[in-house]
Amino acid sequence: MRAWQRALMGVLLSGAAGLASFAHAWGNHALLSYRALEAWPEVASAPAVPAEPLDAFLRAQGPAIAALTDAQEAWARAHIRAYTPRPEGLRWAWRPEADEAERRSAFARALRLSPQAAFALFVQVDPRHPERTADGPPLAPEAVASVAPSKGATQRFVAVAPGQPVPVLAVLASASDEPDYGYDIDLFDDNAGGGGLGFGVQPFGNPAIRISSQAPFHMGFFHQGAVFNTLAPAFARSFAQLRVHQYTTLAALAFRTGHAYWGWRFTGLALHYVQDLTQPYHASAAPGERLPGMLWANVLDKLGWPDRKAGLVVLQSNRHFVLENFQTRRLLAAAQAGEDTANERALRDVTRDGSYPAWHDQYLREVVAAEAHAAGPATDAAIVVGAPARYVLDPAFDFGAQEGQIDLDADMRRQLQAQREAMQEAVARLLAHLGAHTRNTVRGVRALADSAPRAQ
Template sequence: MRLVLALIASLLPALAQAWGNHSPMCYRAFEHMPEVADAPPVTAEPLADFLLAEEPAIARLLDAQEDWAREHLKGHAPRPDALRLVPDARRSDAERRAAFLRALRLSPDARLTLYVQIDAREPDTVRAPLAASQVSAVANGKGATQRFVALQPGEAVAPLAVLASGCDEPDYGHDVNLFDDNPGSPQHPSYGFGKQPFGNAAIAVGSQAPFHMGFFHQGRLFNTLARSFTRTFAELRVQQYGGLAVLAWQTGHAYWGWRFAGMALHHVEDLTQPYHASAAPSATLGHMIWANLKAQLGAPADRQGLVVLQGNRHFVLENFQTRWIVENAQHRRDGPLEQALRDLALDGRYPAWSPSYVRDVVALEAFTAGPRTDAAIVVGAPAKFVSDPQFDFAANEAVLGPELARDMQGQRDALLREVARLLSHFGAHSRNALRGLLKQAAARQASAP
């Protein structure tokens, strides 16, 4: 069983990013949604001001969320009582911020600075760019597409910009090194997550995998053989950030309402990506076990192929989608991916937003789409990128990305249609989640004395 676990673990991507840069897609997904497009500008507010004004209410919310998670989330790791947020008006801003991050069990290095990520459709701004290190605790990879500018306290900003920026933010180091066996974890007291259940515990960015993936639909045998893979915390993050968004809207901190909403949506959106909802879309568990057995008998080619090709196809899908969206935005043109992201007609085909929506609707749909997506990548992308187990696309992504865009196989249109299908799900689920959060905020405000 240990060998099977090792094989399954190796199939996961080294980095836990699902869609690359979420913000360009979120600008398109929300720009025609009336609840966002018609919302009035909000006032940029430092996190310290929100925490100082609402610390008692935030503390009550986080305690209630923890009680709910212990009762309803399968595989939840209870928060140590020592990490509870206890209001203290005598704290400094820095101490209050640190206590807030501990209570959420986020990295103490999370920046949460005032910024927006500029829409790729907008020309280079006259404002000075903000260094990525001011926004993210992890270094940008080669070919990163984010463009940041600083916001000043009190500055008016469009909710669309705040929301779309927040949609990418959880990839900026919020969930890095939170497990007991991560190299960086000694900088904070035990967060109660235990040992990292899957992913590469020795790689900083890889340590965020259990917060951005959810293998909820692999089946009973998989869950028995790989029980640790059922320990995932994406649903926890959705509930935490979503609850903070509702509280912020209720209490007059609209900037943080839209920003926390974006952070919640990030984890929903990650699970629309088949490689984040399935341990291996291209292989059954039986095939994985057989490949591992053959490797033990001296024929490792099948196992090596599974490991390399799984990662290559994930990265090719992400690279293809990101480059298409960003280049179209820079040229201010629309194509099938942009149209799919904006397609509001799909929203009503799903059930109403609820705490189980992430698992039972989003992840199930992505898991089911896995084999079809994998097949579309195989026939659509250059064969050496997706069918050669000796080639590591991730190690050469920055150099070979343009070649991928230029040298597609004859079935590129099939791949484009499949990516468009996935992005229509991305847009619909993002909007449904946001509607659910806005509805909660409105209902609670209406019932307030």
């Protein structure tokens, strides 16, 4: 790599490190999924499914699952750009005499997941309808996640017993938040306690920040352009497509073999990555900046003036935080009050679902991420106009560090109405995209399940 390429890589990687330190795109995904799916008959009218421990599925379908993980790996090698192949030693060689611990370990290794992925039986309570989703004893966050809850976390968990009927909506919505519970943490060789899964060094983000290590699985900079890709090839190493393909094909297998709970659960897991890539700050390296601006920031940094480069990272980080805080808090408040706002209506709006192509194995990249990347500049501009200036225009202010002391709703009420409306309209547009892609993903999984013969 030439010196000028290394220089550009420095500023781009610094930017991604800032972005990836808050690699949660939408806060609590369950809030989004409950609203996007609650009025859709395909989910709302589906019969409840009995909860099934993961090992029961693995024990019953082990050989088929092992074969599927090999097929998934072959697909990834053929279809994912800059993919790092799975080492042969991680391949699942089915052993009928294996115990539960060995089966779970083999499954996680074959998928290249964190060995701490819990796959617990749980439901995240819907704050709008707790009476429908709180039928079980409270469950501590550490029972479902290997990472501590983020600041201001809104999740509330209850345990589910094996065989207990669970509404399909609750299975999907709960699982759609699950990949943020540590499943993609510490998988790279330069992460503390990581390595051994063949992913190599972390391509972007700060490998010293634990939560940052999931960024290459939850972000996808697929549409930056040829110049960007040439100068910063590491940014092409996204594994979001891998996770969507793994979980959608596992869901299809589960549906075909009579394991409806895991069919819906794996579908929900896939939804997480689809929803992440509807967020412009996860589909663009820096939606508010053009490539020349990033280059200039790096030039100034090399000349001894680092403020522009540092400010670029902080401002993009702050705007992402503001967007996430704004929509999460509004969705939660509306759910608790039983109210509908523009956000809820946008999430439920099915009229745009058919405007997109039918689900296919490149839908995440070619449809979801492309749309979010295109929406990046307008979204960033709306946040700059709509949010208090200190939060989005002052590079000396770190929103993430101060978030616990900020009441964004109260601050927004002091803004001019036109400013608030500009930001709300931008958020509602993004949520309409998210709702449509959520439903289209479910449609795609069901079609995939129906496209192959069912087990006898």
